[in-house]
Structure formats: C-alpha cells, structure tokens
Amino acid sequence: MGTHVDDATPAFVATRAEALRRLDAFLPRAGRAYAEARNTDGGPEAERSVSALSPYLRYRLLSEREVIAGALDRHGAEADKFVSEVLWRSYFKGCLELRPAIWARFLAERDAGRDAVRRSGGLARAVAAAEEGRTGIAGFDDWAQELAAFGYLHNHARMWFASIWIFTLRLPWALGADFFLRHLVDADPASNTLSWRWVAGLHTPGKTYLATPDNIARHTGGRFHPRGLATQATALVEAPLPAIRPLAPQPPVPPGRALLLLHPEDFGAERSIVPGVDVVGVLAATGGTDDWPWGAAARRFVESAAEDAAARAEGSQGGGADVTEGLGAEAVLAAAAAAGATTVVAPEAPVGPVSDALGDLAGPLTAAGMTLVRVRRPWDDALWRHATKGFFPFRERSRAVLGADGLGDG
Ligand SMILES: Cc1cc2nc3c(=O)[nH]c(=O)nc-3n(C[C@H](O)[C@H](O)[C@H](O)COP(=O)(O)OP(=O)(O)OC[C@H]3O[C@@H](n4cnc5c(N)ncnc54)[C@H](O)[C@@H]3O)c2cc1C
Known part of the structure; x- marks a missing residue:
C-alpha cells in the first residue's frame, strides 16, 4: 500500500475549481458507462468507474442540483442510475433531519462501544486488528488500509467492509461507523450512519446486507476471494425510534x-x-x-x-x-x-x-x-420532507418535484 494519508489526501484538492474540473472530467462517463461499471472496484490505483465527487458534494463545493443537471444535460435518461445515487445522499440527509434520534443513538452507542473496548482486552485487540487491517480476511484488511491511506473507499468496498465488520467479526456496528467517520474525507453524519444501519438491518428493519466471497471476487476483478465470511446476516434489533419530526417552517429573514x-x-x-x-x-x-x-x-x-x-x-x-x-x-x-x-x-x-x-x-x-x-436551501427544503419511508418512494417524489420546477440555483 505504502501511501500515507498525508501524501494521499491532497488528491482531493479542496477548491471549487477542482470540483468543477473533476465534474467536467467525469460527466462523459455519467451515463451508460456509470450504470454498467459503477459496482466494480478495481482498487485505488485503477481507473475509477465512479465519480469520486463525494467530498465536494458532502461539503457543498458542488450542489446536488448542478451535478444532476450536468448528467441529465449530457445523457438524458441514461443518467438515471447516477441521478439516483446522488439522490441517495439527499434521502439520507432528509432521513436524519426527520429522525434526529438516530444521530443521538449512534453517538451513545459509539461511546458505549469505546467504554467496552476500555474494559475488555479481547474486544480492544479485535477492534485494533480490524482497524489496522490485520484480521487475515482478504479484501477487508486491504480496505482498512486503503481507507486510512486515501480517506476514500468505493461504495461497494464500504458495503463489504461494514458487512464483514458486523456479521463476520461481530464487532459493534457503531465502532465501525466511527472508524469510517475518523478516516473518510467525505465523512457524513447522515450517509455514514444510515448506510451502516442499512447494512446492519436497522434502516429497513430485518433487511441486511451480506457480503459474499463470489460477489467480492466478481466486482474486484478477482483481486480478492475471502474465506470464512459469515453465511448469514441476522438483523440487529433496537428499541423503536421516536415519531418523525416534521420540518419546521422556514423563518423569515429580517430586512437589513x-x-x-x-x-x-x-x-x-x-x-x-x-x-x-x-x-x-x-x-x-x-x-x-x-x-x-x-x-x-x-x-x-x-x-x-x-x-x-x-x-x-x-x-x-x-x-x-x-x-x-x-x-x-x-x-x-x-x-x-x-x-x-x-x-x-x-x-x-x-x-x-x-x-x-x-x-x-x-x-x-x-x-x-x-x-x-x-x-434551508431550496433543494433541501423541497426534498428532505419526503424522506419519510424508503428510498424508492423518495426518489419518485423527488423526480416529480425536480421535474416541476428544477429548483433554481439549488
Ligand atoms: C458503510 C457506508 C458508509 C458510507 N459513508 C459515507 C459517508 O460518510 N459520506 C458519503 O458521502 N457517503 C458515504 N457512503 C455512500 C457512498 O459509499 C459514497 O457516497 C460513495 O462511495 C462516494 O463515491 P463517489 O463520489 O465516487 O460516488 P458516485 O457513485 O460517483 O456517486 C455520486 C454521488 O452520489 C452520492 N452517493 C452515491 N452513492 C451513495 C450512497 N449509497 N449513499 C449516499 N450518497 C451516495 C455521493 O454524494 C456521491 O459522491 C457510505 C456508504 C456505505 C455503504
């Protein structure tokens, strides 16, 4: 691996000029090429099948609206997959905004997990081995090191990693989510917490994500074919969440x-x-x-x-x-x-x-x-309120809203 984060993160130069340059370079691939290849993770040295725009969207050096508009202008309906992925971000932001208890629960579980690590030498060693990429599980160890080196992982690698952390290594999910937050450049309270919960079966109760050796081998071009992975993923359970908190009305801005x-x-x-x-x-x-x-x-x-x-x-x-x-x-x-x-x-x-x-x-x-x-930005004001159920109804509502007015400069 070799590259340390200090050398690697300048790869994400934090300017809007760089964000626009990257968007421009990616847009020709945002249509069918993205839909066909987005699940492939060729590793950090390979040409990417995805945009790697997440830090720029996360901190809003780019807006969701302009990225989606660029893809639609270029590819029309063939940009559908890419548009959907960007909408996942707005969906997760809306979900957390309507359910703040999820963030509070994550922080509480993370702190409880850290306490447990302080009390148990076995757990401390297991978490350290997972974070440092010393478990002996092909792929998993490489992704742990890749994350620490580059501050970025492909979406599929994030899913496989989270699944192995929870179901094979049986480590507390909130400590895994915390590990991601501490290393990702695009570290996001909503996308990260809700994605870990989605893998664990807490987001869509009972529905988990199980990483399998064949799926990993197929989508990493055969780089990894791990052994000993869990063959079942039983959903984690938790107490019911409080009712959704509706978005408050927008306050008027006083003149002046x-x-x-x-x-x-x-x-x-x-x-x-x-x-x-x-x-x-x-x-x-x-x-x-x-x-x-x-x-x-x-x-x-x-x-x-x-x-x-x-x-x-x-x-x-x-x-x-x-x-x-x-x-x-x-x-x-x-x-x-x-x-x-x-x-x-x-x-x-x-x-x-x-x-x-x-x-x-x-x-x-x-x-x-x-x-x-x-x-609230017009984009957020129009979309967050629809994150009341699953992603697919949200996407339909979003398309209707976007089709109706395009949301100005977002
Ligand atoms: C366990 C786990 C943790 C994650 N943590 C984060 C996080 O902290 N911050 C973060 O921005 N994303 C997170 N994601 C979502 C997703 O993996 C990244 O947004 C994506 O990999 C970024 O790469 P990209 O820009 O090349 O994505 P592309 O495939 O090019 O997608 C374009 C943009 O759409 C958005 N997007 C794509 N997929 C998702 C998704 N599944 N959920 C939400 N938004 C998405 C991102 O803003 C992304 O930049 C996580 C996913 C998992 C499974």
Missing part, C-alpha cells in the same frame, strides 16, 4: 444588512441564500473543536474548503470575506460588527455537529442583539 455564515455543511459561496438579502460580509467557518467526530483528513479538507469559500465569496457576494476556526460567538459577532450587519444568515445545517454548533451560537448572538437565521 446580513453577514453570510458558511460552514462545513455548506460552502456554497456563490449561491444566493435568500433572494433580496443584502449580504454585506461573509464568514466561512472550519470544523472547530476536537470532539467533532471526523478525523484529520476531513478536517484538512474542510480548512482548505473554508479558505476557498471565502476567496470565492469576495467575488460573488457583497462585502469582504474571512475565515474563522469553528463557530465561536465572539468571532461571528466581530465579523458581523466589522461588516455593519444586523443579522447573521446561515444555510441550514442538517442534523450533526455543525447543526449543534449553530444551535449553541444562537443564544450568545441573541444576547448581543443579533439574530441568527438558518435558511
């Missing part, structure tokens, strides 16, 4: 001069946040404190992405732009005062640590006479 606050859930600096709002300054916040659940590779990406967002905002929004570490009230208030803003407007952050940090910011801002308004 606004500071636009960008953050790791949305570095879309060039998209208007609310038509008619007078943006007089921009602040791009990085991924803050050490207890945020993602690791060094994601953190570095986010820091560069914040710099890039601020630089782009200088040209596309009103006023000056700056970068701040984390979402501390002092820095936000200082930036608002410097810009002469009377309101702070932020694109909505769906459930996760950024949303929590925005929640913590509201009180101190109000105490200082400043309002924080969180505004």
